[in-house]
Amino acid sequence: MTEIVEPIPVARPAAPGIVQAWAQSAVRGFLAYVLPPLVIIGFLVLVWQVLGSRPGAALPAPSRVVQDTWELIAHPWYDRGGNDVGIAWQLLASLKRVAYGYSLAVLVGVSLGVLVGQSTWALRGLDPLFQVLRTVPPLAWLPISLAGFRDGSPSAIFVIFITSIWPIIINTSIGIRNIPEDYRNVAKVIRLNGFEYFGKIMLPAAAPFIFSGLRIGVGLSWLAIIAAEMLIGGVGIGFFIWDAWNSSRISDIILALVYVGLVGFALDRIVAFIGRKVTRGTSAA
Amino acid sequence: MSNAYLSLSRVDMTFPGPAGGNPVLRNISLDVRRGEYISLIGHSGCGKSTVLNIVAGLLACTSGGVIVDGREVNAPGPDRAVVFQNHSLLPWLTVYQNVEIAVDKIFRGTRTAAERRDWILHNLAMVNMSHALDRLPSQISGGMKQRVGIARALAMEPKVLLLDEPFGALDALTRAHLQDEVIRIQSELGNTVMMITHDVDEAVLMSDRVVMMTNGPSATVGQIMDVPLARPRNRIALAEDKAYNHCRQEILSFLYEKQRKVEPISARTSASFGRKEKVAA
Numbered sequence: 001m002t003e004i005v006e007p008i009p010v011a012r013p014a015a016p017g018i019v020q021a022w023a024q025s026a027v028r029g030f031l032a033y034v035l036p037p038l039v040i041i042g043f044l045v046l047v048w049q050v051l052g053s054r055p056g057a058a059l060p061a062p063s064r065v066v067q068d069t070w071e072l073i074a075h076p077w078y079d080r081g082g083n084d085v086g087i088a089w090q091l092l093a094s095l096k097r098v099a100y101g102y103s104l105a106v107l108v109g110v111s112l113g114v115l116v117g118q119s120t121w122a123l124r125g126l127d128p129l130f131q132v133l134r135t136v137p138p139l140a141w142l143p144i145s146l147a148g149f150r151d152g153s154p155s156a157i158f159v160i161f162i163t164s165i166w167p168i169i170i171n172t173s174i175g176i177r178n179i180p181e182d183y184r185n186v187a188k189v190i191r192l193n194g195f196e197y198f199g200k201i202m203l204p205a206a207a208p209f210i211f212s213g214l215r216i217g218v219g220l221s222w223l224a225i226i227a228a229e230m231l232i233g234g235v236g237i238g239f240f241i242w243d244a245w246n247s248s249r250i251s252d253i254i255l256a257l258v259y260v261g262l263v264g265f266a267l268d269r270i271v272a273f274i275g276r277k278v279t280r281g282t283s284a285a
Numbered sequence: 286m287s288n289a290y291l292s293l294s295r296v297d298m299t300f301p302g303p304a305g306g307n308p309v310l311r312n313i314s315l316d317v318r319r320g321e322y323i324s325l326i327g328h329s330g331c332g333k334s335t336v337l338n339i340v341a342g343l344l345a346c347t348s349g350g351v352i353v354d355g356r357e358v359n360a361p362g363p364d365r366a367v368v369f370q371n372h373s374l375l376p377w378l379t380v381y382q383n384v385e386i387a388v389d390k391i392f393r394g395t396r397t398a399a400e401r402r403d404w405i406l407h408n409l410a411m412v413n414m415s416h417a418l419d420r421l422p423s424q425i426s427g428g429m430k431q432r433v434g435i436a437r438a439l440a441m442e443p444k445v446l447l448l449d450e451p452f453g454a455l456d457a458l459t460r461a462h463l464q465d466e467v468i469r470i471q472s473e474l475g476n477t478v479m480m481i482t483h484d485v486d487e488a489v490l491m492s493d494r495v496v497m498m499t500n501g502p503s504a505t506v507g508q509i510m511d512v513p514l515a516r517p518r519n520r521i522a523l524a525e526d527k528a529y530n531h532c533r534q535e536i537l538s539f540l541y542e543k544q545r546k547v548e549p550i551s552a553r554t555s556a557s558f559g560r561k562e563k564v565a566a
Binding site for chain 1: 341343360361362366371373377387390
């Protein structure tokens with residue numbers, strides 16, 4: 001009880017005290033945030049192990065998965081040419097496509113969002129189009145883009161672009177429309193010109209909205225790339241999964257799913273982190 | 286009219302709407318001397334904030350004109366700095382940066398970076414905010430935010446300082462404290478100030494003249510009262526002062542006898558009647 005009520009030990013010169021306090025807070029953090037998910041995951045893996053070990057089970061148990069895929073886990077960077085490369089290369093190839101498509105979507109999406117947010121005429125003209133197009137599923141775009149580009153890779157990038165752009169446009173325009181009248185008045189009183197208003201008021205004021213659009217967008221683009229790659233082939237985690245299915249390597253599929261989930265999670269967290277840094281904590285998310 | 290510093294002449298304002306629009310202000314004429322502290326008081330919705338926005342240049346009046354220091358007002362500008370009711374600080378900028386954005390824009394050509402920095406610090410020191418330069422608006426209290434808003438407006442070196450119910454959103458103690466500071470700053474700098482308020486005590490305590498506005502639509506200047514109280518004024522001593530209480534009484538009688546607001550009260554009663562009937566049914 002006495003250790004807890006101690007205030008921040010800044011003034012204490014003794015080093016062991018600081019180390020002890022640090023260790024205590026580390027243990028407390030572990031118990032509060034790391035232990036609960038570990039317990040749940042451990043329980044689920046156990047259930048899976050029991051179900052997968054039954055005779056005649058359709059899917060392999062986790063122990064079997066690790067055993068089957070040990071080669072892939074241990075050597076993520078191998079390269080035997082063609083499609084036969086390590087899982088890290090597959091993920092990188094997918095990430096590269098997402099990087100291209102998503103960057104393009106951010107550029108075009110924020111610009112269009114600013115246009116639609118600023119101009120009521122553009123909103124009325126473009127909004128019906130956006131509302132219809134955004135409901136088209138990502139894969140429905142693939143045949144038409146294959147027809148247009150006559151090549152797999154730009155088509156996959158286009159599918160990423162067209163999937164992730166809508167939430168970016170819509171959230172940006174909402175952010176711009178929601179800029180309080182007071183901020184506009186402040187800008188008018190100090191006579192900011194158009195460029196200064198854009199950079200100093202409009203973008204920062206809309207940033208929380210823009211970043212929630214960017215977060216949704218990055219999630220969607222990761223969803224879309226897996227599906228698109230299944231169809232276009234080549235190196236990429238999506239085709240890796242499809243290929244594993246075709247050669248009945250179920251354990252490989254499960255391993256790939258774990259990686260896909262972790263990468264998607266990381267992408268979301270990275271965008272959220274950048275958003276928090278840029279908006280200095282004023283972001284709602 | 287000849288030696289007025291700020292002059293409104295025959296200002297009419299009609300907001301567009303059905304049936305020829307919505308007439309808010311009619312024939313408002315007012316002359317303010319240099320260094321004078323003037324308050325506009327009236328019931329809510331009478332258009333006093335519209336007057337301030339016209340002087341600020343944020344709204345264009347339908348007819349009539351506003352002249353500040355010999356020049357007609359037709360756009361917003363830093364010579365008519367506004368302190369908004371809800372402080373309107375930019376939440377992603379620190380206290381220092383909120384003043385800096387104005388000072389850098391206005392004095393970039395005329396002052397060096399070091400001079401501008403000193404000027405920002407000086408203005409923040411004037412409102413006693415030197416301790417929180419690197420705080421974000423979300424990390425300071427409502428009263429502190431309003432101090433920063435005042436510092437930002439003062440840093441623009443306005444010819445006329447426009448205060449739009451600057452203390453309206455504050456609790457009574459913070460409000461009194463901030464009123465005293467604005468009085469002190471105004472006596473030091475000699476600004477010409479136009480303040481919108483609906484607080485009778487605030488109007489008498491702070492102003493040289495109080496402009497009382499009639500109820501809308503088509504609100505206009507109903508009465509102008511001089512406040513014959515010597516400065517510096519002390520709110521505790523004034524509570525017993527005859528002249529002070531006479532001024533209060535005059536404004537109160539204007540607001541509650543001559544310009545009594547009847548419609549909203551009857552509207553509210555009938556609305557609550559309607560609700561009761563609905564509940565009963």
